[in-house]
Amino acid sequence: MYPERPAGLAFGGDYNPEQWPREVLEEDAALMREAGVNLVSLGMFSWALMEPAEGRYDFGWLDEILDRLHAAGVAVDLATPTAAPPAWFVAAHPDVLPVTREGVRIGFGGRQSACSSAPAFREATARLVRALGEHYRDHPAVAMWHVHNEYGAPLGECYCEHSVAAWRGWLRATYQDISALNDAWGTTFWGQTYTDWPQIDAPRFNHTVVNPAQRLDYARFSDGQHREHYALQRDILRELTPHLPVTTNFAGTVNCKSTDLWQWARELDVVANDHYLRAEQPDNHIDLAMSADLARSVAGGAPWMLMEHSAGAVNWQPRNLAKRPGEMRRNSLAHVARGSDSVLFFQWRASRFGAEKFHSGLVPHAGTDSGQWREVVRLGADLRRLAGVRGSRVRAEVALVWDWESYWALELDWRPSVDLSFRERMDAFYEALWREHVTVDFVHPSADISGYRVVVAPSAYLLTEAGAKNLHRYVEAGGHLLVSYFSGIVDEHDAIHPGPHPGALRELLGLSVEEFHPLRQDETVPLTAEPGTEDLRGRIWSERVRPAGAVTVRAFAAGPDAGHPAFTRHDLGAGTAWYLSTAPTGGRALRDLLGQVLDRAGVSRPRGLPEHLELVRRGRHVFLINHGDEPVTVEGVTGVSVFDGERCDGRVTVAAGAVTVVEETPRPEGERA
Ligand code: GAL
Secondary structure (H helix, E strand, O other): OOOOOOOOOEEEEEEOHHHOOHHHHHHHHHHHHHHOOOEEEEOOOOHHHHOOEOOEOOOHHHHHHHHHHHHOOOEEEEEEOOOOOOHHHHHHOHHHOOEOOOOOEOOOOOOOOOOOOOHHHHHHHHHHHHHHHHHHOOOOOEEEEEEOOOOOOOOOOOOOHHHHHHHHHHHHHHHOOHHHHHHHHOOOHHHOOOOOHHHOOOOOOOOOOOOHHHHHHHHHHHHHHHHHHHHHHHHHHHHHOOOOOEEOEEOOHHHOOOOOHHHHHOOOOOOEEEOOOOOOOOOOHHHHHHHHHHHHHHOOOOOEEEEEOOOOOOOOOOOOOOOOOOHHHHHHHHHHHOOEEEEEEOOOEOOOOOOOOOOOOOEOOOOOOOHHHHHHHHHHHHHHHOHHHOOOOEOOOEEEEOOHHHHHHHOOOOOOOOOOOHHHHHHHHHHHHHHOOOOEEEEOOOOOOOOOOEEEEOOOOEOOHHHHHHHHHHHHOOOEEEEEOOOOOEOOOOOEOOOOEOOOOHHHHOEEEEEEOOOOOOOEEEEOOOOOOOOOEEEOOOEEEEEOOOEEEEEEOOOOOOOOEEEEEEEEOOEEEEEEOOEEEOOOHHHHHHHHHHHHHOOOOOOOOOOOEEEEEEOOEEEEEEOOOOOEEEEEEEEEEOOOOOEEEEEEEEOOOOEEEEEEOOOOOOOOO
16 A cells, blocks of 8 residues: 555655754745655654653644644654653663663663563553554544654664563474474584573573574564564554555665565555665665665565655765765666655754764755755656656566575574675675666565566575475576575575585586685686686685586686586576576676576667666656766667656667656657657
8 A cells, every 4th residue: 555645756754843943844844845845754753752751642742743744735654753762761661771682781862772572662652652643543644654763773683581581482482392493493513402491592692603593583583573563553553544554664675684574565555665875885876776676676566665865965974975966866766766656865954963963954954055955956846747657667577586584594603704795695696787787676585486587596595495496496487597606505494405505406506516615815716718708707605516417607717616617507497597606706707697697588688888877667767867977878768758858769868967767658650760
């Protein structure tokens, strides 16, 4: 259920009027009108004002704000303020303060300072949310509910006494029988056999490595506790206002390590995502695109909401670079291109005090006589012109397998190499595809993947039998699967699949691995050359592959596996399974290998476009985002340019740093190109 209001694309952001005097609020309404703001998120951190003492609710100040916004034509995404429990509550219930893995109980003075499992927190949450919901159920400004803020960030796991009690309950419900838990966790190792549930603690800090299966389950349990805290609120709100959608904002899909967003997305009426650029990272718009594609994917392809990003600098990175002219516009429209029906920001007005006073806002400290404000006003106008995009879908022919459980498991302690990283491989493949102008979806290993021409598994270390079977069926039915090293190694308990690696994928890939040979830091090994391609080298990983049906496309030319396969192909049923046992490095190395797979699978991609021209199709619209310093002419686009109304007949030029969106129209019959 996507919010009905505002019509068209939503534009606005977090609004914290409690930080400002009345005259500023009056100015806000006028400025919001000037910029075309039509949705604000309100109340996110206002528990202390909404409930100044236990059971005494005060919504008078908020009523005034909602009324003013409604009069100004601005809809409200009303937040439950549970990410900032008030001082009186924490003083009365100090046991709600979360405890870190190292055993440190955090103090009051920041935010997210209550444990999702703590009974007092859950009870106070339920009372407050009911009071809030009852008070605003009929207010015409309220268009949707926004529960909490960024669950799992920054503290995904809590180790307090309430968490441990809930954990034992979770274990009983999951395993029922203690011997089943002992088997799943492999507790015969290091003599950890449990004979009764109360013996089991959280996997807290230890001077050596803690049982990895126990840690993996704790990650699942902890994520589930946050989801329960969310669902408690959602259910109350749904009961009171069944017509209003409920969401919570993800802390940036690709960076939400502690939250399994496949599971979260099922609980939301509309997926909402936050994204902040890593300012100093070159080409950081690729990370943005990845975050947006993952948001769309967890939303099942449905339109999602960009709930927060920044108009300019953030304040929490080592060096907080301001956005360059045009960058905010490119960022915003890239999210829309990839399926967002909103462009919302943290926050409306840059704060004067508190921890985030150096964070940008739509209204900067410099005021409205500023380049940034002019860009904000322009963006508002652009988004009005793009209203027709709302609800339309992005289609992808290629999918990347992304599984949070695999992410958690791979990055536990004592792996064959510290260079094995879920994100490192995922980013490498995503970037290669982005530079090939290929739009991708992300998929869970057990999802229906039959519609994709190519599926890539960059880092599927943990793969269940069901996931492996799904990939097998996909290939047999004609799919093209590319698997990268250290995939299919363990099951859901981080136990190695029986037999040689990669146990879950041996048959599908037509090979086995006799021994891992991780490379030294900065070491690279050459692969055999193929005429007409650049010299390829691998880094991070090498291993002794023994083909059993697969053919060698490239071999290692030196290093611990000289003469043995590095890149293989296995024709199986109507499809093909490829395997890559190193991290290609340098220039176009990975793109060249990937290109072979895409070509064989018939994935078309625009030729002759410079890399930095981002091209994405959404419904009838084609978004052309020029991240470079030179104009780019794109061929093969016919329609009307949305921002200036110009017709493009087969070609369109996008100025340096600019964004052009063309609503494609079929050429009238009989007319020649
Ligand atoms: C987000 C958070 C916002 C704000 C923002 C600053 O993670 O949800 O409340 O703190 O970061 O970049």
